[in-house]
Amino acid sequence: MMSSPMVLSLLLFVSLTALLLLAPRLSPPPPPVAAGDQEEVPAAGVGVGGAGSGGPWGVGVGEEADDLALFRRATLDAGAGAAVSAAPSKVAFLFLTNSDLTFGPLWERFFAGHEGRFSVYVHADPAAQLLLPPTPSFRGRFVAAKPTRRADPSLIAAERRLLAAALLDDAANVYFALLSQHCVPLQSFARLYGALFPPRAAHHHRLPSYIEVLTGEPQMPSRYVARGEDAMLPEVPYDRFRIGSQFFTLARRHAALVVGERRLWRKFRVPCLPEMQQDSCYPEEHYFPTLLDMADSAGVARYTLTRVNWTGSVAGHPHTYTAPEVSPRLIAQLRASNHTHPYMFARKFAPDCLGPLLAIADTVLFKD
Numbered sequence: 001m002m003s004s005p006m007v008l009s010l011l012l013f014v015s016l017t018a019l020l021l022l023a024p025r026l027s028p029p030p031p032p033v034a035a036g037d038q039e040e041v042p043a044a045g046v047g048v049g050g051a052g053s054g055g056p057w058g059v060g061v062g063e064e065a066d067d068l069a070l071f072r073r074a075t076l077d078a079g080a081g082a083a084v085s086a087a088p089s090k091v092a093f094l095f096l097t098n099s100d101l102t103f104g105p106l107w108e109r110f111f112a113g114h115e116g117r118f119s120v121y122v123h124a125d126p127a128a129q130l131l132l133p134p135t136p137s138f139r140g141r142f143v144a145a146k147p148t149r150r151a152d153p154s155l156i157a158a159e160r161r162l163l164a165a166a167l168l169d170d171a172a173n174v175y176f177a178l179l180s181q182h183c184v185p186l187q188s189f190a191r192l193y194g195a196l197f198p199p200r201a202a203h204h205h206r207l208p209s210y211i212e213v214l215t216g217e218p219q220m221p222s223r224y225v226a227r228g229e230d231a232m233l234p235e236v237p238y239d240r241f242r243i244g245s246q247f248f249t250l251a252r253r254h255a256a257l258v259v260g261e262r263r264l265w266r267k268f269r270v271p272c273l274p275e276m277q278q279d280s281c282y283p284e285e286h287y288f289p290t291l292l293d294m295a296d297s298a299g300v301a302r303y304t305l306t307r308v309n310w311t312g313s314v315a316g317h318p319h320t321y322t323a324p325e326v327s328p329r330l331i332a333q334l335r336a337s338n339h340t341h342p343y344m345f346a347r348k349f350a351p352d353c354l355g356p357l358l359a360i361a362d363t364v365l366f367k368d
């Protein structure tokens, strides 16, 4: 039997929850954004094994109640992961996509024989109508997703959603590698794993995050004022504002920090001014490096494991490799870095590269 105070609190809880759930629906939909070329920037919605997917007002900046509940649960749960050391550490591969995962077969080859040491999560655009499931490791690994667009904080929201889902799903997930459908592996799984978990590093709480953190880049002043002259103040003064590649590999404590964070997210989720959207609006390239540099400067490598070629970039898109360019020599060039670790992943690769990459998978890509 329930006592009446309990019934009362239950009622209160239910009505508050209803309010929270309804609230976003009551506000008008956001104005349309100049979407630009979306191909790189993934999207949303196949809610498999998770909460409901996005509502029709969509392109939300993702502070809706279901997201908030997810982030809260992930934050509360995150501590547990640090304590669990018995299970072998896993690398969580977070795929952000709005098209078919063409390189699924290549990733399967990369994963083969390493079961128990990796997890896969996919945030996919409901509009993409993926041909699912692509391959065994991806089957059933789709998290609740919402639409995303370029020049819009919905990409940050999607990345936070992926991190939260992976944090909650498995306490053994120690690293979280963000990838897109255009990313390919450059090394064997064993080599990646050996680099992330060097034998001497017994203490997981000190593992670094691999994220690019740059300052003083020429585009910084206009990126900083993308939401208005003083819009980032007081939380983010210009000299703390950072830029870095969207693609990172975060350590668990940093993934948890991102998911639980509200202060900077409240700033970065503000849409850019219309006149800034074309050239200066890339919130996802700023939120993560700015936040992590502020929160734990010494804990980040300031280097990303994902190689990208910006030479001759067009409209904010890096060079996209096509089949004729794939060769052992290219792989060697893409691996080379100035950091202790070589590059582990690369982008962007066009779908027609799958065949040529599979052809050199055993002899070059995954040969240790």
Ligand SMILES: *[C@@H]1O[C@H](CO)[C@@H](O)[C@H](O)[C@H]1NC(C)=O
Pocket (backbone or CB within 6 Å): 309, 310, 311, 312, 313, 319, 330, 333, 334
């Ligand atoms: C980078 O892209 C340019 C074309 O935009 C190409 O000429 C160059 O070879 C590429 N670099 C590497 C390392 O692949």
Ligand SMILES: *[C@@H]1O[C@H](CO)[C@@H](O)[C@H](O)[C@H]1NC(C)=O
Pocket (backbone or CB within 6 Å): 336, 337, 338
């Ligand atoms: C390594 O550093 C040199 C000198 O700064 C630079 O020219 C080169 O492009 C860098 N290589 C990579 C892969 O970043």
